[in-house]
Amino acid sequence: MKRFSLTVAFVAMVVGGCLGVLFPTKITHASTSYSVYVYPGGNGYQSCGWHATCLSPYVSGAALDFEDPTWVYFRSYGSSSTGSVAGQGRIAYINSDQCHHLTYVDIYDVLGGYHAEVLYEHVSSGYAGYSFWINGGIPASTTEYYVGQTVQEPTAPTCPFTAKHVHEQTTGGGMSLNTTDYLDVAYCNASCHLLKGNWNYWVFSKLWVN
Amino acid sequence: MKTRNVQLAAICGVVLVVGTVAFLLVRTSQRGTSAGAVGPGPDATPTVADSVDPLASPDTTKPGWYVPYLAADAAEPQFQGEIAGIQIKPYDESVPADEAGGCPPGTKSLRQLFDDSVNAQPLGIRLGRFAGSVRAAGEPEALECDGQLVSVVQNFDVQPGEGGGAGAGSVRIFRSLHLHRFWVPAPAGRWSEGEVGGRRAASLEPVIGTVGTSAVIVNDSDGYTALVGEGVTNEFLRAVAEEIEK
Numbered sequence: 001m002k003r004f005s006l007t008v009a010f011v012a013m014v015v016g017g018c019l020g021v022l023f024p025t026k027i028t029h030a031s032t033s034y035s036v037y038v039y040p041g042g043n044g045y046q047s048c049g050w051h052a053t054c055l056s057p058y059v060s061g062a063a064l065d066f067e068d069p070t071w072v073y074f075r076s077y078g079s080s081s082t083g084s085v086a087g088q089g090r091i092a093y094i095n096s097d098q099c100h101h102l103t104y105v106d107i108y109d110v111l112g113g114y115h116a117e118v119l120y121e122h123v124s125s126g127y128a129g130y131s132f133w134i135n136g137g138i139p140a141s142t143t144e145y146y147v148g149q150t151v152q153e154p155t156a157p158t159c160p161f162t163a164k165h166v167h168e169q170t171t172g173g174g175m176s177l178n179t180t181d182y183l184d185v186a187y188c189n190a191s192c193h194l195l196k197g198n199w200n201y202w203v204f205s206k207l208w209v210n
Numbered sequence: 211m212k213t214r215n216v217q218l219a220a221i222c223g224v225v226l227v228v229g230t231v232a233f234l235l236v237r238t239s240q241r242g243t244s245a246g247a248v249g250p251g252p253d254a255t256p257t258v259a260d261s262v263d264p265l266a267s268p269d270t271t272k273p274g275w276y277v278p279y280l281a282a283d284a285a286e287p288q289f290q291g292e293i294a295g296i297q298i299k300p301y302d303e304s305v306p307a308d309e310a311g312g313c314p315p316g317t318k319s320l321r322q323l324f325d326d327s328v329n330a331q332p333l334g335i336r337l338g339r340f341a342g343s344v345r346a347a348g349e350p351e352a353l354e355c356d357g358q359l360v361s362v363v364q365n366f367d368v369q370p371g372e373g374g375g376a377g378a379g380s381v382r383i384f385r386s387l388h389l390h391r392f393w394v395p396a397p398a399g400r401w402s403e404g405e406v407g408g409r410r411a412a413s414l415e416p417v418i419g420t421v422g423t424s425a426v427i428v429n430d431s432d433g434y435t436a437l438v439g440e441g442v443t444n445e446f447l448r449a450v451a452e453e454i455e456k
Binding site: 052053055061062088090092093094095096097098099100102104106108110111112113114115117119126127128129130131133160171172173174 | 270271273274275276277280281283284288300301322347348349351353361363365366367370376377378379380382384386389392393394395396417420421422423436438440441
């Protein structure tokens with residue numbers, strides 16, 4: 001009888017184990033969706049529509065100009081489906097030829113994966129290498145981080161720029177442009193004085209899933 | 211008969227208990243070894259970075275593991291000086307506009323262009339074997355003086371896993387025909403001198419792994435080719451630079 005019981009127990013163990021293999025726990029790697037909406041870096045009015053260059057002949061592109069705000073901030077509304085932070089911004093600064101003071105904010109997720117890049121041109125920054133959290137959550141929450149200040153680039157004929165301003169452009173990661181609220185350079189160029197910057201209308205957006 | 215029923219009930223009980231235990235054990239062990247089940251993920255809110263010892267081996271599965279490394283790097287003095295014949299220093303903001311910047315001496319009428327056709331010219335950025343993994347993000351921006359091209363700038367996205375790290379990255383490429391000056395703020399310890407394609411080059415390592423700005427600035431005798439990357443290794447930038455310089 002004892003042998004019989006042991007045999008039954010062994011068979012039960014094998015059958016149970018086999019059933020465990022056949023019907024495993026549903027393993028789900030919960031995905032989290034993130035969004036970052038970037039807003040104007042200054043408080044001034046928009047001074048040029050979507051452009052590559054805002055001098056005649058005007059060329060459309062992925063940038064907006066805003067009147068000189070002096071202080072320039074990375075501003076965003078961020079969200080994540082789990083309520084965590086949306087990501088991290090890292091500041092880089094390059095001055096390549098005296099015509100271009102280039103301050104970049106590269107957008108990463110919290111594990112260090114790169115997602116997008118925003119350029120603040122004609123902005124000098126002493127914060128190269130600095131990083132900051134881009135707030136997220138449910139609902140979305142704001143981030144405002146000081147990145148630098150506008151500079152007067154040498155003007156024509158030395159450099160092809162005019163008055164102090166911030167040229168806010170997406171330069172990587174395939175960010176979406178807000179072409180609903182902001183017009184193209186064909187409709188808003190050198191004499192443009194349309195929308196107020198700050199938190200009124202987002203400029204670029206990036207959504208991703210991890 | 212009664213004894214038989216008790217024995218049957220006992221057997222059924224053993225089958226039930228042993229079978230259930232075996233079933234649960236197998237399921238549990240499978241969960242622990244699945245590739246889909248990971249430790250701390252992006253759902254976790256990063257904790258205070260200062261509690262991490264920057265000198266310890268990083269646990270790259272922790273959200274924000276790189277933050278103390280970036281903070282320590284940003285706190286160091288920034289290098290200014292000459293490497294490989296390239297001046298690494300910011301421009302003097304007090305220099306009058308007509309003496310500074312884009313146009314070489316004796317030329318003027320600097321003009322800004324956004325046109326892919328500049329890539330057919332001597333300053334064009336031709337990526338060769340990297341054309342699939344390093345993709346243009348927007349049009350190249352060029353400057354010309356008296357109708358002659360003097361500099362080109364273009365931004366690129368690096369596809370995931372192609373830049374030496376697991377994720378995606380970005381590279382900004384600058385080429386100038388008359389300048390030997392460039393400014394990327396970084397501590398002296400990350401700069402070094404080397405060679406790219408037989409030419410002298412200044413090299414900036416990332417802060418750690420592929421985290422932090424990396425750069426390669428090749429001295430082209432009559433100007434420079436500079437690659438500034440995020441999320442990529444310095445070795446990757448050097449390989450791209452060699453391809454451009456061919």
